[in-house]
Amino acid sequence: MRAHFSWFTVFVSFLIAAILEVLDLPMPFQLYRPEWLALILIYWLLRYPEKIGMSCAVVFGAVMDLITGTPLGVYILAFSVTAYLVLNMHKRLKMFPIAQQCAVVFVLISTQLMMVSFINNLLIGTSTNLSFLWIALISAILWPLILILNDRLSHTMH
Secondary structure, three states, rough: OOOOOHHHHHHHHHHHHHHHHHOOOOHHHOOOOOHHHHHHHHHHHHHHHOOOHHHHHHHHHHHHHHOOOOOOOOOHHHHHHHHHHHHHHHHHHHOOOHHHOOOOOOHHHHHHHHHHHHHHHHHHHOOOOHHHHHHHHHHHHHHHHHHHHHHHHHHHHH
């Protein structure tokens, strides 16, 4: 049976993810901070693709642009591509075992971060390396935790 959809629950989970994005961490840990907003976006796109779609990806991409200080539109584009990919395969992805979902999340977050890195390199000339793959790996490892916590959050807020 499908749980009742609540915009308030979606808002709370995105708010928590945004707080985790701006949380001040010591320098070594900042380099490995998971992509909290992207993980939450992927979660809600999988649970309610008919309600959470491209418009939410644009809104939360803009939030991420503001949080990170990147030129406006970088994360909007990256989150929109991520949302497009998730929406195109959400029926299959929901049926995957958790380990396979983690692998797909790794690819999705890697693609998103590669786009952000490439566009930032073009716009502001930042150097590009593959360190973002660590962030994608940590995000993928945290995927089961995201599933459990958001499922519990959505059940307790009804």
